[in-house]
Amino acid sequence: GESVGLHLPTLSVQEGDNSIINCAYSNSASDYFIWYKQESGKGPQFIIDIRSNMDKRQGQRVTVLLNKTVKHLSLQIAATQPGDSAVYFCAEMEYGNKLVFGAGTILRVKS
Amino acid sequence: DAMVIQNPRYQVTQFGKPVTLSCSQTLNHNVMYWYQQKSSQAPKLLFHYYDKDFNNEADTPDNFQSRRPNTSFCFLDIRSPGLGDAAMYLCATSRDYIMGEQYFGPGTRLTVT
Numbered sequence: 488g489e490s491v492g493l494h495l496p497t498l499s500v501q502e503g504d505n506s507i508i509n510c511a512y513s514n515s516a517s518d519y520f521i522w523y524k525q526e527s528g529k530g531p532q533f534i535i536d537i538r539s540n541m542d543k544r545q546g547q548r549v550t551v552l553l554n555k556t557v558k559h560l561s562l563q564i565a566a567t568q569p570g571d572s573a574v575y576f577c578a579e580m581e582y583g584n585k586l587v588f589g590a591g592t593i594l595r596v597k598s
Numbered sequence: 599d600a601m602v603i604q605n606p607r608y609q610v611t612q613f614g615k616p617v618t619l620s621c622s623q624t625l626n627h628n629v630m631y632w633y634q635q636k637s638s639q640a641p642k643l644l645f646h647y648y649d650k651d652f653n654n655e656a657d658t659p660d661n662f663q664s665r666r667p668n669t670s671f672c673f674l675d676i677r678s679p680g681l682g683d684a685a686m687y688l689c690a691t692s693r694d695y696i697m698g699e700q701y702f703g704p705g706t707r708l709t710v711t
Binding site for chain 2: 521523528529530531532533536576585586587588589590591
């Protein structure tokens with residue numbers, strides 16, 4: 488079936504810098520996307536979501552951008568902090584009820 | 599306060615010995631999901647319940663079963679665990695299909711010896 492994938496498996500950033508995590512998706516019919524953060528030994532934690540009728544959505548220190556033309560999703564984290572270190576998953580909602588997760592990107596924040 | 603609770607957090611079972619993992623929620627959500635997550639991989643959906651309606655994924659082995667006796671509780675039964683079933687098992691809930699945000703529990707890490 489169609490899948491969601493990530494370009495970079497590991498991203499290292501300096502504390503205070505901005506982080507950008509990218510995700511490519513292949514199902515043009517998907518209409519809902521979510522970014523999750525997963526810390527070691529914990530379940531995924533919702534960060535931000537976006538529907539396909541939008542191209543940008545902002546939260547606290549985070550911004551999600553959706554480019555439907557090239558089927559690309561990104562998560563921007565402003566002023567990255569050590570507590571942001573985790574695995575980040577994008578997920579794509581298919582058929583209204585099934586989340587398909589991407590492979591995950593490890594974000595490492597250097598102090 | 600925890601909204602999606604999973605017990606136990608760590609479970610050790612023997613090869614072939616049935617095991618049950620439990621999930622409860624205080625959100626009164628209609629949908630409950632079970633995911634399997636192996637090391638360094640993304641969560642993979644096994645099945646979900648919308649209220650009492652069970653929805654199995656096509657590639658979920660028959661070895662995995664689920665029960666949802668009421669809105670708050672959902673169980674994952676592994677009838678004959680194999681070494682390949684060692685993983686983190688995640689429970690999640692969502693209000694319904696339209697509001698797609700899923701809330702995850704902390705997971706149960708299953709070890710098979």
